[in-house]
Amino acid sequence: MSAGDVLCIAGVVIIWGLNFVVMKWGLQGLSPMLLGALRYTVASLPFLLFVRAPTVPWRFVVAYGLVQGIGQFGLLFTALAVGMTAGMASVVMQTQALFTLLLAVPLLGEKGAPLQWLGLAIAAMGLAAIASAHGDAPGQMTMLGFVLTLGAALMWALSNLVVRFAGNTGAKYDPFAFVVWSSAVTLLPFYGLAIGVDGADATISSLLNLGWREAFASLFLGLFATLLAYTLWTRLLQRHHAGRISPFSLLVPVIGLWAAAVAFDEQLALAQWLGVIAILFGLAINQWAAKRRMARG
Template structure:
């Protein structure tokens, strides 16, 4: 990769790593489901009027919006509201890589390779260690809701792969924006009936600078700028070259949470985090590292 493109990749990783700080800040004043709806509302309008609908069937576009946007962010925001620390959320959410493969095996008949299985076993051991550390800074429900978010993201990845098979090239940003538009109404309805009109009233009548900054960050930086730059990199380089950058998101998430939110991991959580990262690295690089010499 060219040096400027490596820099772009690192910019995206920093934006996405700090995304978890923005979520935690926003959740202080805005209920989680409403925060999700507002994120996609501002990421969609007015940008959608300048981006043509991607050449993807409506059924796939709706399925993508419901899985990768409604499912992932409803579970993630609820989990973080109910006790999942921002740094650990950035790490546990990366279990999406294994859910992606599991769903692809079931629906697309892809095959598990040895390094996938080994990476899954190592990461699952790490998740088990983290999940066992309930109490203190992390709750059980926050942990499991984040796991559900990772499963929704993994399902959405497979939907995206299936939806884009055989279609002409298009801007990934248009897909992100149009799938985001699908998520607005479901998230708003869930918020209205679960969180209630009083929560909306409190959020809109007494807005804070922190909540406004959080929504702007989530909508424009994390969504439009982040995915826009990521799409440019994917257009220039193979996915196998670009995707490993995502392994740095938990590094930024954990370090920034410790610095800005004073979140500190226990010894066992550090052990679990190290195992999860090792499993992810094995999942991505295992075949390349241990490929027999010709």
């Protein structure tokens, strides 16, 4: 990899690691659905007039927007609002790699290597350890937040498969355009959900009284975490084998746990530390086995 590629990887890891703390900040003054609406407003509306629609069938653009936007971040924002801690969210979301493996078997006809299944089993034990340390006191991870975060990871895995199916069509498309237009797909559903859950008056009041913290969170999540990071990551995957790039995503929880400790003084229980180690170890085995399988095949 070139020095530019290394810098891109470092940038994506840092942005995605800080992402969870910024989400928590935004949710201090915004509801989950309204934060999602503002995130994707920033990521789409300023660019629609200047960015051509991607040359990929529209069903993939719509599916990706709904699954990755409404599904993944709708659930994740809700999880963070109901008691999921930022640091643990950064860890649990990485299980998307394991969900992707599970879904690829029936949907893509892929067969994971034995070591990949071993990694999945180890990560599953880590999830069980993390779940056992839930609580309802301030600053603790709630069980509802944990379950919703797992759902968000599942939605991320489904969005990975949407991208795989889109790639199988043979269409060559610009990742930036794909992110911009799929972000636009989420706007009506997110604003509709915000009005339906919070009420029209509360939604309008939140928009009119947007504070600097909420505005910063919306801009960071829309411009950096969505447009910049996803575009850089997709372009890296276009230039290099997935087995060479994807292991770097394991650094995201390291940044996420550190940032949450600094920003919110989040402290992990012993069972949670053991769960984090098991998940990262299981994911590392999974990635190594996938890379080894690609080298052979």
